[in-house]
Amino acid sequence: MNNFAIAGVLREIADLLEIKNDNPFKIRAYRNGADIVANHPHDLASLDTPALREIPGIGKDLASRIREIAETGDAQFHRELIAEFPPTILDLLNLQGVGPKTVATFYRELDIRTLDDLERAAHDGRLRALHGMGAKKEALILKALDERKRHAGRHLLPDAHEAAAAIVAFLRERAPAADIMPVGSLRRGCDSCGDLDILASGAETSLMDDFVAYRPVERILGRGDTKSSVLLSGGFQADLRLVPRESRGAAMQYFTGSKAHNIVLRDRAMGLGFKLNEYGLYRSDDNTCVAGEHEEAIYHALGLDWVPPELRESRGEIEAAAAHALPRLVDRADLRGDLHLHSTETDGKDDVRTMAGAARETGLEYIAITDHSKALAMANGLDERRALEHAARIRAADAAGSGVRLLAGIECDIRPDGGLDLADDCLAALDLVVASVHSAFNQDRQQMTDRLLRAIENPHVDILGHPTGRLILRREPYPFDLEAVVEAAARHGVALEINCQVDRLDLNDVHAKLARERGVPIVISSDAHSRHALGTLRWGVVVARRAWLAPQDVLNTRPFAAFKAALRRNR
DNA sequence: GCCGTTTTCGGCCCGACTGTTTTCAGTCG
Numbered sequence: 321m322n323n324f325a326i327a328g329v330l331r332e333i334a335d336l337l338e339i340k341n342d343n344p345f346k347i348r349a350y351r352n353g354a355d356i357v358a359n360h361p362h363d364l365a366s367l368d369t370p371a372l373r374e375i376p377g378i379g380k381d382l383a384s385r386i387r388e389i390a391e392t393g394d395a396q397f398h399r400e401l402i403a404e405f406p407p408t409i410l411d412l413l414n415l416q417g418v419g420p421k422t423v424a425t426f427y428r429e430l431d432i433r434t435l436d437d438l439e440r441a442a443h444d445g446r447l448r449a450l451h452g453m454g455a456k457k458e459a460l461i462l463k464a465l466d467e468r469k470r471h472a473g474r475h476l477l478p479d480a481h482e483a484a485a486a487i488v489a490f491l492r493e494r495a496p497a498a499d500i501m502p503v504g505s506l507r508r509g510c511d512s513c514g515d516l517d518i519l520a521s522g523a524e525t526s527l528m529d530d531f532v533a534y535r536p537v538e539r540i541l542g543r544g545d546t547k548s549s550v551l552l553s554g555g556f557q558a559d560l561r562l563v564p565r566e567s568r569g570a571a572m573q574y575f576t577g578s579k580a581h582n583i584v585l586r587d588r589a590m591g592l593g594f595k596l597n598e599y600g601l602y603r604s605d606d607n608t609c610v611a612g613e614h615e616e617a618i619y620h621a622l623g624l625d626w627v628p629p630e631l632r633e634s635r636g637e638i639e640a641a642a643a644h645a646l647p648r649l650v651d652r653a654d655l656r657g658d659l660h661l662h663s664t665e666t667d668g669k670d671d672v673r674t675m676a677g678a679a680r681e682t683g684l685e686y687i688a689i690t691d692h693s694k695a696l697a698m699a700n701g702l703d704e705r706r707a708l709e710h711a712a713r714i715r716a717a718d719a720a721g722s723g724v725r726l727l728a729g730i731e732c733d734i735r736p737d738g739g740l741d742l743a744d745d746c747l748a749a750l751d752l753v754v755a756s757v758h759s760a761f762n763q764d765r766q767q768m769t770d771r772l773l774r775a776i777e778n779p780h781v782d783i784l785g786h787p788t789g790r791l792i793l794r795r796e797p798y799p800f801d802l803e804a805v806v807e808a809a810a811r812h813g814v815a816l817e818i819n820c821q822v823d824r825l826d827l828n829d830v831h832a833k834l835a836r837e838r839g840v841p842i843v844i845s846s847d848a849h850s851r852h853a854l855g856t857l858r859w860g861v862v863v864a865r866r867a868w869l870a871p872q873d874v875l876n877t878r879p880f881a882a883f884k885a886a887l888r889r890n891r
Numbered sequence: 892g893c894c895g896t897t898t899t900c901g902g903c904c905c906g907a908c909t910g911t912t913t914t915c916a917g918t919c920g
Contacts, residue, residue, distance in 0.1 A: 345893080345903055346893090378893085418918085542909070587903085
């Protein structure tokens, strides 16, 4: 059982307890536990009970549940809850406007178990007869059912970014004097976003009228003077919050989250004799406002350095901020090189010269051309002869000068047995080798781990490309022992890549943070297949920031000579 | 269910909006 699967069981327990109207703090404990498990860099199935109990938020009961799930695939407690309610009932919880109380009522009063049951009941007008229900609520549920069918939820970070930027621009035009910005998971740089949170301060309440009249709005979920929610045609939900100017910083803090970060922060505020909400930081005794307009001032009043939004995940940032030990996070401007680019020699859209020109324009000093190897026949992958001829041309172009230094590399396939797709003497003759998995994703955990370890042991491999193979919102990472791979990479001096393709962002934040802590060098690479794709480096930098990486943790922030010297083959 | 430099019991973050209500429950973030 991987962390994801264990977290899934815990989350279902929380959902079912909520439908049962159990102790809300117990429910929170399970939900919190599920988040901890899902985001933990270690494979929790491999830890024993005492080690699990050392994790904050995991106590006696959760530790034994996690052990039980790891060993048997399920928990007795979970089975007992499922026996009380049909498991399909959990689908109802995901509907907009339907919560646990409503689900419980539907089940108890009308024996509604599935989305289909609910739809029939709504059509027949049976819902409105329930206590606390009416015709309006019934219509809302029909709408929610319809929307669920049309678009299921989450979006990639760059898509969310673009949609939010359009709304912000629209609102700024209508309230030029106001301060309007995206907050929420967008501001934290999460790799996917469920909705768009926009904050406006110092605007008239009439801005809400503009917001709900925004052309792409398909449906208004709620409209108030300080908060409104809408559904947009692209499937996004967008929320706009309006606060007075003097509350701008408090609201930025509050609505940026994460929820876990805010809970820790408010807990700290309470302990220090304050109350913190979206309007400000107040002294508990006499309610005087201590801070509100500036986010920095709130953190400072709580004895903390300002925490960059990307770190606000309750992963140790509060403690680090209290100790004045937050890292100086890497910026896009720190990047001097890009180590993973394709050209027309395989499946790229632009030739080496064009890619070099584009790299120079974005301010890079060096790039590696790393076309595919022969196993990727679909991409016209290179065999040994073509790889060496291509390398010779790249080196000639470098000698001729193109404004950036060029490295002749390869993205070499890792075969199912862990062997590399090109002969050792060919790999040795190149400047840089990125090794990547592009096939046989369905191997079991042991096979995949052995495969990656064998690739890392090959002395010609410098970088492991998109190490987990995940595609955001589409494909889970292939199963393997990440810690073993990180340890091996540290031992052999192999760098791990943060691949900037917007649906990869692989390594992710949690894994990259673990790699850094184990002393593994990281590279941030675009994997660009055209000159336009160099812009994606910004998203990899966001992941790196979320992983607490400072410039010195990232190899391609170094000047060309220092970078080359740091490569595994040159050490 | 978790947690503890007062604590092994008794706390646990906070507010807006909607639809159903005559003062509030449920949902959401």
